[in-house]
Amino acid sequence: MLRCQIILTSPIFFGRRTLFFFLLTAFDASSVSVSRQVGLFYFDSSFRPVPLQTHFIGIKGKPGSQVSRRNFDRVVYERVLELVREDHQVMVFVHTRKETVKAASALKEAATQEGDIEFFSCADDPKFSFFRRDIGMSKNKEMKQLFDSGFGIHHAGMLRSDRNLMERLFEAKAIKVLCCTATLAWGVNLPAHAVIIKVRPGLENVIMLISIFREHNSMIQPRENL
Numbered sequence: 001m002l003r004c005q006i007i008l009t010s011p012i013f014f015g016r017r018t019l020f021f022f023l024l025t026a027f028d029a030s031s032v033s034v035s036r037q038v039g040l041f042y043f044d045s046s047f048r049p050v051p052l053q054t055h056f057i058g059i060k061g062k063p064g065s066q067v068s069r070r071n072f073d074r075v076v077y078e079r080v081l082e083l084v085r086e087d088h089q090v091m092v093f094v095h096t097r098k099e100t101v102k103a104a105s106a107l108k109e110a111a112t113q114e115g116d117i118e119f120f121s122c123a124d125d126p127k128f129s130f131f132r133r134d135i136g137m138s139k140n141k142e143m144k145q146l147f148d149s150g151f152g153i154h155h156a157g158m159l160r161s162d163r164n165l166m167e168r169l170f171e172a173k174a175i176k177v178l179c180c181t182a183t184l185a186w187g188v189n190l191p192a193h194a195v196i197i198k199v200r201p202g203l204e205n206v207i208m209l210i211s212i213f214r215e216h217n218s219m220i221q222p223r224e225n226l
Contacts, residue, residue: 057075057079059071059072059075072198073106073110074110076092076103076107076196076198077106077107077110077111079194079196080092080107080177080196081111081114081116081119083193083194084119084120084150084176084177085119088193088194089170089173089175089176089177089178089191089192089193089194090176090177090178090192090193090194090195090196091177091178091179091180091184091190091192091194091195091196092104092107092177092178092179092180092195092196092198093180093181093182093184093185093195093196093197093198094179094180094181094198095181095182096181097155097156097157097181099179099181099198100153100154100155100179100180100181101142101146101153101179103179103198104142104146104151104152104153104177104179105142105146107120107151107177107179108120108146108149108151111149112149117149119176120149120150120151120176120177121148121149121150121176122150122173122174122175122176123148125172125173125174127172127174128174131147131169131172131174132147132148134165134169135147135165135169138159138161138162138165139159140158140159140162143158143162143166147169147175150175150176150177151175151176151177151178151179152166152169152170152175152177152178152179153166153178153179153180154166154167154178154179154180154181154183154184155180155181155183156181156183163183166178167184167190170190170192171190171191178190178192
């Protein structure tokens with residue numbers, strides 16, 4: 001299913017003509033058929049000031065099975081680790097509030113078991129002690145437990161003060177990985193090198209990786225499916 005949003009602007013008077021602008025945003029813009037002959041124009045990725053790439057990664061295994069979940073978590077971790085090793089920040093989008101904590105905890109556990117947790121930590125930041133003090137004032141237990149390892153969570157069920165804190169810490173690069181729901185995409189503009197959309201209902205075996213490449217960074221090539 002193609003999700004889209006259509007915005008109709010106020011009328012613009014141009015001489016004797018009245019113009020309306022229809023703004024269409026789509027999840028998969030490549031599937032939208034637009035006819036320029038009727039006065040419509042499709043702004044594709046070539047108009048972006050910063051190049052953008054999208055990868056779809058399929059996961060083997062029956063959806064919902066233990067094998068599928070294990071492969072799913074493994075691929076997400078490998079992608080996140082690859083980006084964090086290059087000193088990039090990553091957002092991991094999930095579809096439920098509880099999944100933000102589960103996803104962040106799973107990444108933290110995998111990094112600890114693999115001996116890679118040092119790549120996620122932001123303890124060497126000069127302002128880390130100040131950020132830790134701010135986190136300590138929150139009543140959100142999961143947020144406190146994840147912060148020291150470089151992970152954060154963000155969803156609509158959190159207090160507005162906690163969401164603001166997570167946004168501020170991610171913007172200050174005091175968090176390497178932010179696991180969040182679509183709430184973050186509504187009116188919040190945070191810098192991130194890559195966005196991983198971990199789960200979409202009905203496509204449990206698909207990961208979507210959106211990477212923003214600055215200054216001709218090397219592109220991430222899709223791997224073989226597990």
